[in-house]
Amino acid sequence: MSGPVERIVVPKPNHLRRNLIILGVTALIVGSAWFAGFDLGRILLNLRKGGRLLGRMFLRPDWAYTPRIVDPLLETVKMSIVGTFWGAILAFPTAVFAANNFIKNPWIAQPLRVILNITRSIPAMVMASVFVAVFGIGAFSGVMALVIFTFGLISKLTFESIEAIDQGQVEALQAVGANKPNILRYAIVPQILPQFLSYTLYGFEINVRAAAVLGYVGAGGIGQIFEQNLAWRNFDRVGLIIIISFFVVLVIDLASSAMRRKLV
């Protein structure tokens, strides 16, 4: 039945492009490491020192110090709650006006989007340091930074949700003679409310983590005493702060994620 099997000859693959990409990426990494002064030897030499430090932090944390960190930790959580709350309140109307399917005037939507992009591209830490310079040291400066960051984040996510709603429900409301506020209330809000609440919780999760380090620039919360203890080389207390902060953030994250799953 079968004759001699035909040998198929295909041209050799051209790997030049691939090899050039590999070479380029490697050069980029090595160049960056050299430029940034990365030194593997230094890591190895300091490995023992690092290990000893970690031991002092986590093997025998200063549990007796716990009562002293309760208040700063609560302050951090409160800052996050207040920052998220006001950020979300401001975000809602902004998102409505930034969405191009509700107000169809690009002269309103586009400037708003530019502002939102700016607020999201400035790290909360940077904003906090500016506010510390303006309003002075303390939680207020931190809250302000969180408000603005949350505002940018939630506005952006929400206006994208608004643009993705079912337009048919909007059309039906137009057909009954509804005006803009009514269309918002009866066709848009019901469709995006669960997402909006979910984004707010997500913003809260991010804010708890951000707020934990804001104290570093003097903007209140747990970061402030963390920085002090690090400066005084109280590594057993630093360890304690890290451990407890970690668990608080973890619990908040888990609770918030669970709630978000219920929402959407």
Place this chain on the structure above:
Amino acid sequence: MIQFTNVSKTYPNGVQALKGVNLTIEKGEFVAILGLSGAGKSTLLRLINQLIDTTEGEVVVNGVVVNKAAGKTLRNIRRQIGMIFQGFNIVKRMSVLANVLSGRVAYNPTWRTVLGLFPEEDKQIAYRALKRVDILEKVHTRASELSGGQQQRVAIARALAQEPLVMLADEPVASLDPVTTIQVMDYLKKINREDGITTVANLHHVDLALKYATRVVGIRAGTIVYDKPMKDIDTGNFLHEMEQVYGRRIHADEVLGDEE
């Protein structure tokens, strides 16, 4: 009740959906609009309540030139024109009652409706509307929990709550099974007959037009090519006549057949 004079509609992308349409619909008629997808049926319907604007010509509803109306005037015309859709377009995350009450928004001050404070008489109107389509027992159910046929009945109730003079139905049964289709069409017919509400329905099934309409209008490529009151239609020859509207033979899925 509804009058089109030399109406044309060209969409921004250049598609000319309607070309010089003249059409007069009298009070109480049940007009079925037939035609292929893209022939201009939806456009014709949406020009009546100006969900899309007119490029040329004049559309008059109940004595008002609707294509000149804007703002409050336009909303006051729209509230007298109920509309139901192929996709039902009820707000699924609200209760049935909230959906039907939303048909009353244009009769109330915005501050009331935004706060959801409808007067008791509006609630009574909503209950009565739900009762007429036999779905009052679902009044507090979330709309998303209803079946397609039930959702369309809620949509009819929302339109009824407007106490409309005109009812527009854009492929109202295209997303429904044959049994539910008959139910929904029966409700539309009942409302048309009992309340004298002028009804204009785009239909996909040609035999539904025969069964329910008092007049059949056929559209082909943006032009009205067929327009006959039911009394002048020879039922036996109707499918054949429709071929000039469709430009081809009628397909089996364009006939619902006998489901009762």
